[in-house]
Amino acid sequence: MMDTLETQLRERAAAYGQDHIFRFWDQLTESARTAFLNQIAGVDFQLLKRLSEAWIHTEKAEEHFNSILPIQLIPPVDESDGDARAALDAGEEFLRQGRVGVFVVAGGQGTRLGFPGPKGSYPVGPISKHSLFQYQAEKINKLQERYQVILPWYLMVSDSNHEATRAFFETHNFWGLKRENVFFLPQRMIPCLDPQGKLILESPGRLATSPNGHGGAIEALVDGGAVEDARKRGVELFTYSQVDNWAAKMVDPYFIGYHVLRNASMSSKCHRRNNEREAVGVHCICDGEYRVIEYSELDHYPQLLAVEESGAPVFSPGNPAIHGLSVAFVEELYRHFDVFPWHKAFKKIPCINETGEKVQPDTPNGYKFETFIFDALRFIRHPPVSLEIERIGEYTPIKQFEGINSVVAARQSMSDYWAPWFEAAGCVVPRDEQGHCAVSLEVSPAFALSRDEFAEKMCGSMAELRAGIAIHADGTQSVEKQPAPCPEDSTL
CATH class of the missing domain: 3.90.550.10 (Spore Coat Polysaccharide Biosynthesis Protein SpsA; Chain A)
Incomplete structure (x- = not known):
């Protein structure tokens, strides 16, 4: 059965000038050959020919628009x-x-x-x-x-x-x-x-x-x-x-x-x-x-x-x-x-x-x-x-760890997005000189999907944030751990 499939795929590859892919066939184990044939069987050679002719063998001109x-x-x-x-x-x-x-x-x-x-x-x-x-x-x-x-x-x-x-x-x-x-x-x-x-x-x-x-x-x-x-x-x-x-x-x-x-x-x-x-x-x-x-x-x-x-x-x-x-x-x-x-x-x-x-x-x-x-x-x-749409609360892609469109930027956007929610609930939120939220904030979507819903559930439950906080699905809270103070630092 495999011999028949091998023959068919060799012929198909050769017809499109791609028979070089069988160069190492003799080195493959039986299981590796089966996997390779299965992969080749799924190749759309006609599509690859079309893409090659359009994009590789021809210098494709940039599209021109009149308007x-x-x-x-x-x-x-x-x-x-x-x-x-x-x-x-x-x-x-x-x-x-x-x-x-x-x-x-x-x-x-x-x-x-x-x-x-x-x-x-x-x-x-x-x-x-x-x-x-x-x-x-x-x-x-x-x-x-x-x-x-x-x-x-x-x-x-x-x-x-x-x-x-x-x-x-x-x-x-x-x-x-x-x-x-x-x-x-x-x-x-x-x-x-x-x-x-x-x-x-x-x-x-x-x-x-x-x-x-x-x-x-x-x-x-x-x-x-x-x-x-x-x-x-x-x-x-x-x-x-x-x-x-x-x-x-x-x-x-x-x-x-x-x-x-x-x-x-x-x-x-x-x-x-x-x-x-x-x-x-x-x-x-x-x-x-x-x-x-x-x-x-x-x-x-x-x-x-x-x-x-x-x-x-x-x-x-x-x-x-x-x-x-x-x-x-x-x-x-x-x-x-x-x-x-x-x-x-x-x-x-x-x-x-x-x-x-x-x-x-x-x-x-x-x-x-x-x-x-x-x-x-x-x-x-x-x-x-x-x-x-406004970006905040709708579009904060994560493409890398730091910089633009990063994990760091996304976490800051979370805090900036949810800060008004906490303020609507009567909480004082610390902000930096640029107006950004100065602590980490999280709200589980399972707890609230809007500022009004959040404010209704949390109204009066917090007065001032001194550290980051996460509100979980059931309303329980986790406070962000802060670095231990230096021995000479007596600030509470």
């Missing part, structure tokens, strides 16, 4: 505004009817955080050390309780963290969520190509691969069974966010309401860019088509770098990677995924040389290919549904 226009944003939520109240009513009714599912991109590792596990398991809580996954699970639990509904949770995981992610959930008993409502969807991997368009071997019996990008959510939702499950449940909308954004309102009734009232296929949240060079994608209209232009491409479109007299970017809407996608739209995109845009990146890819020795390249040696979920906006047939 690039700003998008019209829905203003930030104002509870006194009639449109916002209508959106809230529509969104809450949609939720109560069980028509919402939660999708989270969770395929990353914690490597850049100095953490040896899935990024979602990173202990982001400054006092509680609760993980990103726990924050999100508690939000879902709280919303299920509030709306008396099941919110199925679909997580896209990668080859590198699938088993570890599942084990982490098991260890924590899914934080009270029912297992049958949590799904781990494998993300597709795509082989890497060298500058000649040849497949790269990671080892004698394994191709070098990389995840197919967050646009791979479309295939993962269908291939992983989420769409089928959603149809059975009556779910019509997937909310979309990324695991490294602790602040994401994974289920926002205002946002859902705007999506529903405008009969949208795909909707987005946007934040105002800090400056024209901020490393975020830019929402805009290019020749009548809704686009997000990646920050790495901004130099090709000088108008996107224009600023007002005040110094603010003319094209202000930045992309925080928070969307809503109708289930029907996901199915449509899947049926036509062969025309979905791909992007390339020239990277340093660990490999083996012609004698089978491992190589850790010092310079880029191959291409990785990926898709971006925001490119799905190019296929909508309605005006943009783009809700402006």
Whole structure:
């Protein structure tokens, strides 16, 4: 049986000029051969040929647009505004009817955080050390309780963290969520190509691969069974966010309401860019088509770098990677995924040389290919549904340990976000000269999801904060441990 499969795959690889991948076949054990054949059987050689011809063998010109226009944003939520109240009513009714599912991109590792596990398991809580996954699970639990509904949770995981992610959930008993409502969807991997368009071997019996990008959510939702499950449940909308954004309102009734009232296929949240060079994608209209232009491409479109007299970017809407996608739209995109845009990146890819020795390249040696979920906006047939948000309490991504978009910044944003909650409850919160909260604060989403809810529960229970504090799901408190004072320091 294996001989037949081997013959078929050798012939297929040879037909596409990739038969070199069998160079070390004779050195492989039987089990290694079986694993290698299984990997090769999943390779889309036709797609790789198309990508090679389009991106490697041809000098692909940058896209040119005759016009690039700003998008019209829905203003930030104002509870006194009639449109916002209508959106809230529509969104809450949609939720109560069980028509919402939660999708989270969770395929990353914690490597850049100095953490040896899935990024979602990173202990982001400054006092509680609760993980990103726990924050999100508690939000879902709280919303299920509030709306008396099941919110199925679909997580896209990668080859590198699938088993570890599942084990982490098991260890924590899914934080009270029912297992049958949590799904781990494998993300597709795509082989890497060298500058000649040849497949790269990671080892004698394994191709070098990389995840197919967050646009791979479309295939993962269908291939992983989420769409089928959603149809059975009556779910019509997937909310979309990324695991490294602790602040994401994974289920926002205002946002859902705007999506529903405008009969949208795909909707987005946007934040105002800090400056024209901020490393975020830019929402805009290019020749009548809704686009997000990646920050790495901004130099090709000088108008996107224009600023007002005040110094603010003319094209202000930045992309925080928070969307809503109708289930029907996901199915449509899947049926036509062969025309979905791909992007390339020239990277340093660990490999083996012609004698089978491992190589850790010092310079880029191959291409990785990926898709971006925001490119799905190019296929909508309605005006943009783009809700402006404030960053604090909605968008604080964690990409590294220190600096911009870091663990340190995220923990400070937690304290700054929750400080007004404590103040609303009558507590004096210490602040520094810049107005930032000077102690660590945490509030479990399972305890309160809003300032008003928190103030009602905590009113009068604390007078002044002298140290950091975490409020847990049941209302119990943990105080941040302070360094022991020096012997000569008698301050209490």
